[in-house]
Each structure stands twice: as C-alpha cells, then as structure tokens.
Amino acid sequence: MNSKSKKLLFLSVFFISIILISNVMSFSDQFINFEINVTNSEVGYELPSENTDYIAYLNKYYNPNLEENGYFLINSIEDYETDISFKTYQFKLELNKNSNDTIGIFNIFQYKDNSTYKTLYSYIFIQYSDVFIVNLTMFMTNELYVSEIMKLDDLFTFITLTFEVNIIDNKIYLRFFEKEHNIKTYYIINNEFKQSMFISNYVPILNLMTYSNTFLISQVHSFRLCYNSENTNSSSGFIDSFLDIIQSNNWEEEYQSWSYSSFSINSSQTRNQEYENFNITLDTLEVVSENRLYYYNTEFIDLSNWGNWGIFDWLRRGLIYVFNTIIFLAQGLMYLLTIAFNYLLVWTFSQIIVLIWNLVLVNLIFAVLFLIDWLWTSFLLLWDGVMIIFNYIMSLLPISAEAIGNIFELISLFLITAFSIIISALIWVISLGSIDFDVLLNSVIDFSFGIYTGIETAFNILIKFIPFMFLYIIFFINIILLLYLKIMYVKAKGFPKRAEELEKTLDSYMEIIRLAKSIVIFIRDLIPII
C-alpha cells in the first residue's frame, strides 16, 4: 500500500471506530423483529392519549410477602432511577418439580399521561401442577394491567426466560420467550407514538425538551416467589435465603468475646422551619453509647491439626500452647488498639461533627434561608414600588403606554413624512410651481414608504440572523485556530510543501476577515468626525 491509501485507511478506520464505539450500546439493545405473531391484542385496557409524556423509571419492588388469604403485597419502592434505553432482560429460574413451587414475574412500567402518572403492570405465573389463582383487584385501582398464567410441562426443571420491549410501527410489544422449549407470550399495546425508537434511544437529558413526546420507557424488575403449600408462613425468595445465610453465622455462640463501649450518632429531634418559599426539616444529632463485642479465640491451633509426634508429643503440646498464647496476646493487643482507635474516632469525629452540625451548620442553613427569603421579599416590594412610580409617570404623559412600544415606528414615520415634504418642496421649487404640490407630496410619500418597508423587513431578518452569525463566527475562529495549530504540527514534522499548502488555505480563510475589516474601515471613513 502506498502512503496515500494508508492515510485513507487510517481515516476510515478512525471514523468507523467512532461510529462503532458510540453505537455499541444501541446496537446491542436494538432488535428488529421481522415476524410478530400477536396472539393477545387489545386485552381490554384503556389506551394512553396522544398528549402522553413518557418518563423513564426503573422501579424495583421487593418484599413480596404472601399472606394467608393469598394476596400479594408490594410494600415499598426500593430504588428509583432514570433510564431511557430499551433493553433485553434475561433471568434464570430454577423450578423444584416436587414442591408446589410457583414463580411470579412482575413488570412495572410507569408513564405520565396528561399530567397524571399511570402504571402498567404485567405479570406471569409459572407453576407445575395446580393453577394458582391470584386476586387481581389490588392492581386495578386506576391502573392498566395485563396478566397471563403459564403452565409448564413436567419435562424440565430449568428455564431461562428472556424479556424484550420493542416498538414497531408505533406499537409497543412486550415479549417473554423461552428458547429451549419454545414457550412464547406476546403482548401488544396499541398506541400512537409519534417518534421512532431510534431517536429516543439517543436522547440525552438536555434534549428532552425537544423530544418531549417521544416514548421513553424502562423496565421493569422481576422477582421470584417460592412458597411451600404445607407452611404458608415460611415464604422464602432468593433474597430471604441470602439473609438466612448471614444470620446462620452465630458468632456469639462459637467465640468468646470482650466487650467495650462505643458510640453511634443518632438523630435526636427535628427542627422544622417554614418560609413563604421554603419548607425545610433538619434533624439535630446526638451521640448514643453502645456496647460492642470483640471476638477472640483461645485455641487458634487445635491439637489435632499437627498430628501425633510419638515420643515428642510433649513438645507438640508445648509448642501449640506457646503459639496459642502468642496469638491470644496478639488478639488482646488488637483489642486494646481497637479500643484506642475507637476512642480516637469518637472524640475527634463524633463530637466535632455533632457539635458543628448542631451549633453551627443547622443555624447557618436556617440563616441563609432566612436571608434568601428576606432578599426575595424585599426585591418584590422594591419591584412593586418601581411599578407604582412607573405607572404614575405614565399617567402624567400625554401618550399611552402602547405608543411607547412603537416609539421607533413613530419616529421613523415622522422622519419619512418630513423627508417627503422636503423633497417634494425641492422638486416643486425646481419646477417653478408648475406641478400640483399635493399630488407630488402624496406620490413621494408612497415612494418613500415603499423604501421604508423594504428596509424594515431586511432589518428584521438581519436581527434574526445576528445570533446565528455569532455561532458561525465562533466555529470559524475555532477552525482557523486549529488550522494554525496544524501548520505548526506539519512544520515540526518536516513537511514543508504540505505546510505551504496549508498556509495558502489559512490565507484564503483569513481573506474573509480582511474583507470584514475593510468594510468596517469603509464605514468608519464615511463618518467624518472619527
């Protein structure tokens, strides 16, 4: 390859890499389904209207306790974050064939429809034998829902469910499928979405205003629910079992411990402050003493660990005793160090933080708020005063306030008429009074009004153009600076001919600036005083 093709290759690779890097996420997320088999369309829920602003949420619901009467309870929203991308969600589920194991998958969408938040729940239940009937009334309070109950064959105990959200032809598709055993469920939600998914995929938060009607949606959290039919009280999911593992480590029974006193920071009482524009509640802090345990082990090395030494067994016992004593002493030392460090922390951090917060910071926050409130109210009062004075002055003037807005128009009209009168008078004098003055004046006024309207429209267009002109100038200056930098780079590399080329380019770019400068000088020279 010659150097030219190398350059081309490099540039192309650079561009491709930029495109690829920027679209890795989107390519992985986007999925286009060529064949859609809609089995369950228009299930019987109301459709969102056209004026729908979609807001992205990721809701995680946890603590699915199963009560005795068989109701599901969703207690609290645990997490909340914005997410504006479509995703494919996969989760593995293990089913115990012998037990009466049921899995419930909940999917929650939230969106904003005509300034009211609405929620769409979809859920699936999977189990082996009996159909599990769920009371749906709790989900039906002003909310949309889709539900389906799946019944599995007895052949497999392990499934991987994939969940996909997609928009095709202005319709949302929710899809659950399981690849190995070909279990499929489709949901379709008819709607009139105005934008394609691809634009909404890339919308940064700053551009949300531009694409306010685009469809932004997020998933969706799923959980597993297992229960035993014999004992309904012991409902256990995978999170509960994890908690069981932690609780099963009963340190207090296995190890001996020394105790020491420590402190923790709690909130003691709340202070509430209300202003006209602010309402803030702050907690005051206090230090509470706690008793904590330091675990130690006297028999760190067990006798059985080192085997049997026969005749020298006394040596083994002695050595183990010595090692255990040394380790015990080390533990004691660490205990003392812990106490010391604990006291250090308490007397430096806790006391200082609590004191500073309770005495200084809380009062400072309230003081700042008070100051802002005072400034704001005083500003409003001042503004009222200014308006009163302004209205009083305006009432004294012979012309109305609306006329002030058109003052420039009035001035220009006055100037045009004055100009027309002077011109027509001159022509009348030159013609030695042979022309009718009124006819002449009317025609001159018409003529000058024609010129005036032309100038006015051009001026309006120019005023609209000014902000864009500044943007063009900014980008142009940026390009010139980078070109200058490039010339320096090329010279440093030792390519004189290329540098000459670039200098010519720079010269041509600077030509516009020279032109602008000459225009400015020309206008300046028109004014005789300067």
Place this chain on the structure above:
Amino acid sequence: MINYYFMTLAILNFFVLIWQLIFKKYSNKLMAIFLFILSELVIFLFIFRIIIIKWSMSESDFGLMYSVLNAYLMGAFLVLIGFGFKNKESKNRLLILVIVTIILITSASLIGVSITINLGILLVKEFVTNTGQGALFFTGNIVFFDSIIIASFLAEGEVK
C-alpha cells in the same frame, strides 16, 4: 420501518465487490474489500435510521445566505481534515454541475435538505442546509468536530 430500497442496495453491493475482485478494477484487493465493508456500514446506517436524509420544506428568509455559510463552513472543515479537491478541470466542472443542479432543485435555497444523525456523541443531531440549524449543528458539536480535526493530524504527510 425497514427501508427495502437500502436492503436491496446492501445485497447488490456484494455483487459489486465480486465484480471488482474478478475484473481487478482496484489494484489492491484489500482496498476493495475494505471499501465494500465501509459502504455496507453506511447503507446499514441508513437502514437502521441512524442517518436520515429528507427535504426540509420549511421556507426560511435569508435561506441563500444560510446555505452559503453552512456550505462554506462544511467545506472549510472538510479541507482541514484532508478531503481537499485536487486541481482537475473535469472534477471541477462536475462539481459545479452538481452544485447548480442542487440549487435549481432547491429553488435557490427556499427548500433545504435536512440530515439527521442519531449518534450518541452528537448533542445537536439535525443539520438543515437553509436555516440557522447549521450553525447550531456546528457549534453544538464543536467537541466532536475538533476531535476529528486533531485526529486528522496523524494522517498528515508530505505532498509530492
């Protein structure tokens, strides 16, 4: 949703590659394959609607001025990253013909061409030739353009 026209183009492009490889249009076969991949990528950008080109029918005052400025800045940018036109008369004539045709079609910038690029890097995604949107496009994505210019430093070499 899917543009079948571009899908057909993407398939036909493969036959073009085979034709190039057999009849040795390009001296370098690697280059032919590379250009094939590049063009396929561009076609798929259109298919997935990452790049959208359409007429912008909104008439604008001062449209000719805007399109001249947009074209000037785009040209300045392209020259700076090394896509300068060489001094060949036939090329220049062709270029002038294309420009005149475009001006005739757009009826002297009363109608513009809008290009939407849905890339994550770009803050302003729409570029319209005959409105001030061009200025917003250049200055809004100034970091993107500057980084390309600075990267093009590496491709600099001596001219023969």
